[in-house]
Amino acid sequence: MRALFLLMTFGGSLAQWSVVPALSLGGVTPDLPLIVTVFLALRRGPETGCLAGFVAGFLQDMAGGGLIGIQALTKALAGFGMGLLVGRLWVASPLVQVPGLVLLTLAEGLVRYFLLQLFHFPASLGALMLHVILPQALYNGFLGSACVLCTIAAVAMRRRMWT
Amino acid sequence: MRLHRYGLLLGVFLVCLLLLTVQTRGGETGRAADVVALLVTPIQGLLVKVHRGALGLWTTYVDWKSVRSENTVLRAEAERLKLQALQVEETRQENARLRRLLALRERLPLSALAGEVVGREAGGWVRTLTVNRGRGSGVARQVPVIVPEGLVGRIVQVSARASVVQLLNDPASTVGAVVQRTRTLGLVEGDAGGAVRLKFMARDGAQVAPGDIVVTSGLGNLFPKGVPIGRVAAIQDKGSALFHFAVLAPAVDFARVEEVLLLTGQTQQDMAGLFTPDG
Numbered sequence: 001m002r003a004l005f006l007l008m009t010f011g012g013s014l015a016q017w018s019v020v021p022a023l024s025l026g027g028v029t030p031d032l033p034l035i036v037t038v039f040l041a042l043r044r045g046p047e048t049g050c051l052a053g054f055v056a057g058f059l060q061d062m063a064g065g066g067l068i069g070i071q072a073l074t075k076a077l078a079g080f081g082m083g084l085l086v087g088r089l090w091v092a093s094p095l096v097q098v099p100g101l102v103l104l105t106l107a108e109g110l111v112r113y114f115l116l117q118l119f120h121f122p123a124s125l126g127a128l129m130l131h132v133i134l135p136q137a138l139y140n141g142f143l144g145s146a147c148v149l150c151t152i153a154a155v156a157m158r159r160r161m162w163t
Numbered sequence: 164m165r166l167h168r169y170g171l172l173l174g175v176f177l178v179c180l181l182l183l184t185v186q187t188r189g190g191e192t193g194r195a196a197d198v199v200a201l202l203v204t205p206i207q208g209l210l211v212k213v214h215r216g217a218l219g220l221w222t223t224y225v226d227w228k229s230v231r232s233e234n235t236v237l238r239a240e241a242e243r244l245k246l247q248a249l250q251v252e253e254t255r256q257e258n259a260r261l262r263r264l265l266a267l268r269e270r271l272p273l274s275a276l277a278g279e280v281v282g283r284e285a286g287g288w289v290r291t292l293t294v295n296r297g298r299g300s301g302v303a304r305q306v307p308v309i310v311p312e313g314l315v316g317r318i319v320q321v322s323a324r325a326s327v328v329q330l331l332n333d334p335a336s337t338v339g340a341v342v343q344r345t346r347t348l349g350l351v352e353g354d355a356g357g358a359v360r361l362k363f364m365a366r367d368g369a370q371v372a373p374g375d376i377v378v379t380s381g382l383g384n385l386f387p388k389g390v391p392i393g394r395v396a397a398i399q400d401k402g403s404a405l406f407h408f409a410v411l412a413p414a415v416d417f418a419r420v421e422e423v424l425l426l427t428g429q430t431q432q433d434m435a436g437l438f439t440p441d442g
Contacts, residue, residue, distance in 0.1 A: 062210050115183075
């Protein structure tokens with residue numbers, strides 16, 4: 001459990017620095033730590049989601065050189081929120097997970113924007129939404145669906161091997 | 164449980180808020196900000212190292228992938244160039260052969276026709292070449308066939324567009340010959356094993372020795388005089404027998420003949436001087 005948590009959180013952050021720049025499409029990159037946070041929250045609940053989001057966001061803040069704590073907070077909130085939804089909404093289906101990931105990315109972006117506004121962040125929301133948050137949300141949704149399909153295939157294969 | 168859950172969230176929230184406050188209170192000169200920077204900078208340095216390592220690993224993987232595909236492309240290119248080089252070499256050699264053949268034709272005091280070898284039969288029963296010159300080109304039976312190195316054989320069969328050349332080492336081939344140094348006359352015959360040998364009268368050929376050059380004798384007017392046939396490689400002394408045999412190393416490597424000259428004209432001139440040892 002702990003190993004999986006650490007592996008996914010640190011692995012996701014590591015991949016964000018190494019592999020993700022190569023996946024850039026027109027300057028838009030997916031937010032892999034957020035995807036990892038969401039998956040951990042869906043599988044392990046709000047506490048794990050919150051912690052994973054905090055650690056992943058903290059690492060991103062540190063690596064990014066900006067205000068430390070912004071992404072740690074937004075991702076912790078995202079992980080916690082997604083974890084809470086597990087018991088209340090039917091989020092096991094990929095058809096819910098993928099749009100959910102898109103919406104969550106949008107929400108995380110908005111929260112991050114408003115938090116940064118408190119510290120006099122200069123960019124306008126419209127431009128940020130158009131060029132950064134929305135494209136990244138769509139990319140996250142696309143990558144998330146690929147991850148979901150891979151997970152389903154892996155689980156099915158494992159079941160077939162055991163039976 | 165629920166309390167614990169929200170407590171965790173609250174804790175995270177407070178930590179983040181504290182971090183943000185400490186970093187922003189008092190501007191860049193604030194003491195708290197300095198403390199955070201002091202704590203954070205080594206960690207950031209470590210993260211940069213990890214970042215670089217991860218990036219390096221990824222770049223190595225990407226490079227390895229591109230090297231693999233590049234390797235495939237370069238291999239194909241190398242194969243293509245190798246083939247091209249072989250073709251160039253082939254053309255160069257053909258060019259050299261044809262130049263030598265042309266030079267010989269210009270030196271010859273009789274009319275000659277150039278032909279290309281289009282078939283071979285070297286099974287042992289017969290040893291022949293097929294050339295792409297036939298009746299249509301004025302070729303007739305018994306026409307001698309030569310290359311710059313010496314005699315190849317004679318035409319034994321003619322069709323409209325091709326002719327069959329009986330090689331010197333064909334078991335049925337006989338050519339009147341003379342040992343250049345001793346002027347010993349004999350008959351050059353082929354045998355079933357593919358060797359060429361000179362049959363000569365023992366009483367006339369006592370002086371024949373290995374290394375002697377054997378050329379056509381010109382007797383019988385079938386082959387012009389002086390065309391190289393080969394060198395004596397060994398003498399088979401039959402004791403008191405009437406005939407002795409000399410095993411010859413043919414002047415021509417029959418397996419490598421590709422272009423030939425068909426001597427359609429006749430001459431009484433000794434042609435020995437027209438052939439050089441290297442062809």
